[in-house]
Amino acid sequence: xxxxxxxxxxxxYYGKFKAVDDLNIYVEKGKIFGLLGPNGSGKSTTINCILxxxxxxxxxxxxxxxxxKPNSYNLKSxxxxxxxxxxxxxxxxxxxxxxYFCGLYIKDKKIRKKYVEDAIKLTGLEDFIKFRPKQLSGxxxxxxxxxxxxxxxxxxxxxxxxxxxxxxxxxxxxxEGIKKxxxxxxTIVYTTHxxxxxxxxxxxxxxxxxxxxxxxxxxxxxxxxxxVGEKITxxxxxxxxxxxxxxxxxxxxxxxxxxxxxxxxxxxxxxxxLEEMISFLKDNNVFYSKIFSELPTLNDVFLELxxxxxxx
Amino acid sequence: MIVFNKYFKIVKQHLGTIIMFTAIxxxxxxxxxxxxxxxSFKSVENNIAIINHDNSKIVDNYIKYIDKGSNxxxxxxxxxxxxxxxYSNKVDAIIIIPENFTKDLLDNKNPSVKIKKSNQSFSMIxxxxxxxxxxxxxxxxxxxxxxxxxxxNINKSLDKEVEVKIIGNNxxxxxxxxxxxxxxxxxxxxxxxxxxxxxxxxxxxxETIVKRNTISSEGLKSIYRQLLLGHILLTLIIWLVYVIFSxxxxxxxMFTMNGLLYIIGSLCFAITCTCLAYFIxxxxxxxxxxxxxxxxxxxxxxxxxxxxxxRTLLDSSIVNFSKIFPSYWYIDVNYRLYDTSTYNMDAxxxxxxxxxxxxxxxxxxxxxxxxxxKFKRK
Numbered sequence: 001x002x003x004x005x006x007x008x009x010x011x012x013y014y015g016k017f018k019a020v021d022d023l024n025i026y027v028e029k030g031k032i033f034g035l036l037g038p039n040g041s042g043k044s045t046t047i048n049c050i051l052x053x054x055x056x057x058x059x060x061x062x063x064x065x066x067x068x069k070p071n072s073y074n075l076k077s078x079x080x081x082x083x084x085x086x087x088x089x090x091x092x093x094x095x096x097x098x099x100y101f102c103g104l105y106i107k108d109k110k111i112r113k114k115y116v117e118d119a120i121k122l123t124g125l126e127d128f129i130k131f132r133p134k135q136l137s138g139x140x141x142x143x144x145x146x147x148x149x150x151x152x153x154x155x156x157x158x159x160x161x162x163x164x165x166x167x168x169x170x171x172x173x174x175x176e177g178i179k180k181x182x183x184x185x186x187t188i189v190y191t192t193h194x195x196x197x198x199x200x201x202x203x204x205x206x207x208x209x210x211x212x213x214x215x216x217x218x219x220x221x222x223x224x225x226x227x228v229g230e231k232i233t234x235x236x237x238x239x240x241x242x243x244x245x246x247x248x249x250x251x252x253x254x255x256x257x258x259x260x261x262x263x264x265x266x267x268x269x270x271x272x273x274l275e276e277m278i279s280f281l282k283d284n285n286v287f288y289s290k291i292f293s294e295l296p297t298l299n300d301v302f303l304e305l306x307x308x309x310x311x312x
Numbered sequence: 313m314i315v316f317n318k319y320f321k322i323v324k325q326h327l328g329t330i331i332m333f334t335a336i337x338x339x340x341x342x343x344x345x346x347x348x349x350x351x352s353f354k355s356v357e358n359n360i361a362i363i364n365h366d367n368s369k370i371v372d373n374y375i376k377y378i379d380k381g382s383n384x385x386x387x388x389x390x391x392x393x394x395x396x397x398x399y400s401n402k403v404d405a406i407i408i409i410p411e412n413f414t415k416d417l418l419d420n421k422n423p424s425v426k427i428k429k430s431n432q433s434f435s436m437i438x439x440x441x442x443x444x445x446x447x448x449x450x451x452x453x454x455x456x457x458x459x460x461x462x463x464x465n466i467n468k469s470l471d472k473e474v475e476v477k478i479i480g481n482n483x484x485x486x487x488x489x490x491x492x493x494x495x496x497x498x499x500x501x502x503x504x505x506x507x508x509x510x511x512x513x514x515x516x517x518x519e520t521i522v523k524r525n526t527i528s529s530e531g532l533k534s535i536y537r538q539l540l541l542g543h544i545l546l547t548l549i550i551w552l553v554y555v556i557f558s559x560x561x562x563x564x565x566m567f568t569m570n571g572l573l574y575i576i577g578s579l580c581f582a583i584t585c586t587c588l589a590y591f592i593x594x595x596x597x598x599x600x601x602x603x604x605x606x607x608x609x610x611x612x613x614x615x616x617x618x619x620x621x622x623r624t625l626l627d628s629s630i631v632n633f634s635k636i637f638p639s640y641w642y643i644d645v646n647y648r649l650y651d652t653s654t655y656n657m658d659a660x661x662x663x664x665x666x667x668x669x670x671x672x673x674x675x676x677x678x679x680x681x682x683x684x685x686k687f688k689r690k
Contacts, residue, residue, distance in 0.1 A: 051527050053523060073531055074529070076527060076528060076529040079527065083520060083523060085519075085520045087518075087521055089322065091321070091322040091325040091326075091515065092318060092321060092322065092325075096318060096321055099314075100314055100318045101528070103317070104314060104315075104525065104528035104530040104535075
């Protein structure tokens with residue numbers, strides 16, 4: 001598979017602070033690559049280095065097989081960026097904003113008009129084209145921010161936390177739009193600290209913490225890295241201590257917790273255990289109002305690898 | 313040219329402010345111009361004391377004649393009193409008519425009235441009026457007229473009033489007005505251009521916008537070039553408004569060499585103001601700071617360069633200091649144009665030299681702006 005981005009041994013300092021530490025990643029053509037990590041983990045710095053917006057102390061960066069430099073206008077024409085902070089003109093309408101940023105890449109008026117309309121359609125802003133940014137809700141503003149970044153139909157798109165502070169409806173719209181862009185052939189680099197989004201979108205994921213890459217791979221491969229398996233949660237009143245003790249003696253169980261009438265049981269990875277749990281509760285005459293099972297998430301992966309939650 | 317294209321859409325959003333600002337500046341300029349200059353003749357009324365030692369109809373008629381154009385003041389017939397009145401400016405002139413004056417006059421003995429004048433230059437008028445009156449009396453007396461007829465004729469002659477109006481291209485009052493108008497544009501241009509261009513530069517200098525522009529394939533150089541082009545076009549439009557106003561106010565004067573040189577000077581200064589505003593715009597990030605900077609720069613430069621206050625009233629160290637700003641040279645051009653009536657090479661060379669200095673300031677501001685942009689990018 002063709003590699004669109006290749007980053008080797010990237011190291012970036014802010015003064016004495018090492019923001020990115022010897023990072024090695026690659027992104028394959030047509031894939032969605034996720035950069036997952038808590039705030040301050042070096043995701044945005046990595047992207048800014050790749051885009052040549054920041055100087056870095058060490059490492060090599062290639063995009064489309066070429067070294068990225070500030071004056072690599074040919075490379076830049078194939079790239080679209082949606083920054084974390086909304087970057088639009090308050091004085092221009094939705095349409096004019098998209099037209100402006102698209103116009104920085106596309107000179108032909110007819111083609112540009114079509115591209116702008118496509119971007120408006122993709123982001124669902126058809127009803128707001130004459131609105132000014134101040135008149136838009138937070139979610140719509142984020143959608144406008146995306147439309148401005150992708151209107152010129154780039155082959156490679158960087159999306160830096162595009163769903164921060166966005167309502168669920170707009171978030172779904174944005175995620176569907178990203179899937180559509182990928183389906184149309186764009187390679188996407190997606191940074192976020194929302195693990196659900198990464199799990200939903202990305203083919204490959206790199207987990208960053210304190211500027212270092214602590215794991216990389218598909219979500220399945222990442223989950224293989226940890227010991228934790230299924231988690232079963234049971235809502236039940238007045239559970240006897242003897243039963244908890246008996247439960248702990250069952251096979252494959254790593255941890256049992258009972259707090260505030262909620263029983264949490266963590267299993268070793270491998271098998272599914274819900275059926276066995278229901279039988280156990282029935283055999284021990286334990287009545288419960290709710291029972292459900294969860295498979296391990298990337299948050300569990302992050303927790304086990306770093307000892308802290310993703311949203312810390 | 314997408315930046316250039318959207319530039320005017322952004323300007324359109326600030327059009328209300330721009331029109332308001334331009335209108336205020338133009339109105340203030342016009343008011344200032346009319347307030348400081350007069351284009352019609354105004355007669356001066358002197359304070360006159362007459363000591364009359366000759367009781368005759370001719371002298372009484374003379375007193376009535378003087379009273380028409382002067383204020384008659386009563387003072388004692390005393391030498392010391394005369395000196396005090398003249399020294400304290402209580403009177404501008406004292407006319408002493410000796411005894412038997414009329415009789416000697418009619419007998420062709422050429423008597424004279426004594427006139428004591430103050431240092432005021434217009435006290436001369438009284439002397440001229442008096443001489444004119446009695447010369448006429450002498451003329452009529454020589455033709456054999458009696459006292460009654462002389463008075464009748466002399467009143468007919470002196471009752472004719474002449475309306476004085478200053479006309480012609482070299483009219484000093486109009487030249488002064490023109491000078492005032494263009495000198496005040498020093499403030500107007502600085503204020504308007506710093507406000508408008510500074511605001512637009514702030515919009516384009518927002519960190520998020522700069523980031524997006526930087527990663528585009530357009531290139532920052534091209535974007536800033538288009539911005540500068542937009543600024544220059546906007547400058548020309550606003551400058552043209554001022555030129556149109558100057559033509560409305562001064563009509564044919566603007567189609568003379570003098571008017572043309574004023575227009576060229578204002579164009580040079582408008583371009584340099586744009587470059588200065590562009591430079592200020594590269595330094596400032598917040599729109600809220602713009603109006604403060606605009607006031608400090610436009611008012612400050614207008615005061616020290618002699619746009620608001622005549623240079624002769626300013627301290628020489630202030631005037632010398634102001635030479636490091638383009639405003640000094642713009643006011644210098646306007647002053648030369650006010651002072652020059654014939655245009656030969658000797659007169660034109662210093663004016664052209666000032667134009668070049670003004671434009672060199674513009675080039676300097678652009679170089680400084682480029683350095684700032686380069687430094688910021690690093």
